[in-house]
Amino acid sequence: MTISWHNDDFSVRLAVMGARRYEKVSYPLYYGEYGVVETADCLLHFNRENEIIRAKGKGADWPHRNEWLKRTLGDDWLYYSTGGYTGVFEALGEFYLPNLPYPTNNLLGGHPLRDQSVRRLIDVWPDVLAECQAAACDAPEEIKEFLQLCLTNKPEKLAAKAQAVFANYGGRPSVLPPDARHVDYQLIPIGISSGCLYKCRFCEVKNRMSFQAATEAGIARRIERLKTLLGADAANYNAVFLGDHDALAAGGGLVIETLARAWRGFHLADAIMLGASAFLFASVASLAATSDDFFAELARLPYDTYINIGLESADQETLDSLGKPISVREVEETFARMQSLNDRWPKLELTANFVFDDDLPDGHYPAFLRLTRDSLPRRKVKGSVYLSPLKFDQPSRLKTFDFHRLKVASRLPTFLYLIQRL
Ligand code: SF4
Incomplete structure (x- = not known):
């Protein structure tokens, strides 16, 4: 069951149930069970181990309202773009083009990972989370615990876990x-x-x-x-x-x-x-x-x-x-x-x-x-x-x-x- 809490600045939702089947659709569809922290500027998703898995900016400078960042098990941040919905589905069989942060054989898309608002969100999400955690004194215990656990999964710890998976x-x-x-x-x-x-x-x-x-x-x-x-x-x-x-x-x-x-x-x-x-x-x-x-x-x-x-x-x-x-x-x-x-x-x-x-x-x-x-x-x-x-x-x-x-x-x-x- 989803548990929610909010104050004037941000909201938290726990155990959100997303789609349970993979589907090929032309709008954002988030899979599995996850937790959400939402501020006026961004949306952060965390998996069942309280590790960040998705992020999306909400400002006017974010490239597209239907596009988002995904962090993989290998700790890469990918940017899912629509490619203007032109030709991506025909070329890849999928509606979204994953833009990858390393050299690959991609023929499509631009360079959204170089976009300033995208780069900034990859860098600042731990600070956003820390601010939310500090401002959640009145929240129920399970919300406070969730924010605390998410905060312990800092970028260095996530990178180390990816290395452990590779090893x-x-x-x-x-x-x-x-x-x-x-x-x-x-x-x-x-x-x-x-x-x-x-x-x-x-x-x-x-x-x-x-x-x-x-x-x-x-x-x-x-x-x-x-x-x-x-x-x-x-x-x-x-x-x-x-x-x-x-x-x-x-x-x-x-x-x-x-x-x-x-x-x-x-x-x-x-x-x-x-x-x-x-x-x-x-x-x-x-x-x-x-x-x-x-x-x-x-x-x-x-x-x-x-x-x-x-x-x-x-x-x-x-x-x-x-x-x-x-x-x-x-x-x-x-x-x-x-x-x-x-x-x-x-x-x-x-x-x-x-x-x-x-x-x-x-x-x-x-x-x-x-x-x-x-x-x-x-x-x-x-x-x-x-x-x-x-x-x-x-x-x-x-x-x-x-x-x-x-x-x-x-x-x-x-x-x-x-x-x-x-
Ligand atoms: S067989 Fe080995 S070297 Fe050849 S394409 Fe496959 S992975 Fe590459």
């Missing part, structure tokens, strides 16, 4: 699957492997580690530690990310075992957010090594599962120029199997990434259309294809025009891949 995972996840947009990237990160199989030359997110699967005992320890780190706010999560760059290569058995353990460990059946999703990356090789039995077993688990595979190109010259050590034949076979699996398993979606750049060999885009248009008898609603710009921090109107041409021609849902880290 528990096995390093900071440098990229999340594009499908994580379906849960607003609100994921429980469980590292079940490290490294990847290919070490492609073009890739900006790879690490130096050779591929290694974690042990079952190690994963169990990671889940236990993460339960402690997330604390009461674990109830606001209903999605699991199995890392790292090729979790399926760790073996279908380990994937199933980890998902089952996470379901029990995080009490996902009782989560505030309804439904449950699992996200992971796979590769051409790891999918080829995975039998259909795995997918039958996966279908018995209570998750909607999204598996994302970097195919990159169906043109050999492009694959070679990217330093991706796979053949066109493998790409075509993988793509065909992905379609077949998507057709057979309703709660499973395999999605693919292809590179997107001005300077690729001439054969790349015709080969892309051979797969995504010519090889399919009709349009499909499942099996998204993500075009991933190769260059970081180089927005280009011309490229978004090319993207729209490919999107219209493709018979699969086609979007841009915005690389986002945890």
Whole structure:
């Protein structure tokens, strides 16, 4: 039940229940259970561990009344912008564009994180909170306690917690699957492997580690530690990310075992957010090594599962120029199997990434259309294809025009891949 209190200068609301399902809507929708502190100038949201998770300015200088800041589990402040509502949904499949505070391959949007009022709110929210706490002498005990607890979660403590989450995972996840947009990237990160199989030359997110699967005992320890780190706010999560760059290569058995353990460990059946999703990356090789039995077993688990595979190109010259050590034949076979699996398993979606750049060999885009248009008898609603710009921090109107041409021609849902880290 929501508890409220206010004086002339600010108000506090505890246990506010936001939306319990992720939805794609063109107005601000806040998820899960949270607490609110509202002054004349700003709105601050806190999770069930009394850590700030959202902030929004109310002054005339705030860029847009329907835009807000979100603080991630990795302690990044993102700015959710409408992008003027023009083209963001078509490009990303979402109504809001998360503007990220680090270099990425985004083609859209401006630089709202450089806006003075946005920067100021990121800096001053602890002071705003401290003023509210000092002025809340007449408030009921639970309101005073809430403000006091929020105040103990200072920026340094939040940063240290993010580091603890990364250490528990096995390093900071440098990229999340594009499908994580379906849960607003609100994921429980469980590292079940490290490294990847290919070490492609073009890739900006790879690490130096050779591929290694974690042990079952190690994963169990990671889940236990993460339960402690997330604390009461674990109830606001209903999605699991199995890392790292090729979790399926760790073996279908380990994937199933980890998902089952996470379901029990995080009490996902009782989560505030309804439904449950699992996200992971796979590769051409790891999918080829995975039998259909795995997918039958996966279908018995209570998750909607999204598996994302970097195919990159169906043109050999492009694959070679990217330093991706796979053949066109493998790409075509993988793509065909992905379609077949998507057709057979309703709660499973395999999605693919292809590179997107001005300077690729001439054969790349015709080969892309051979797969995504010519090889399919009709349009499909499942099996998204993500075009991933190769260059970081180089927005280009011309490229978004090319993207729209490919999107219209493709018979699969086609979007841009915005690389986002945890
Ligand atoms: S594209 Fe994937 S497989 Fe290739 S180096 Fe990057 S993470 Fe590894």
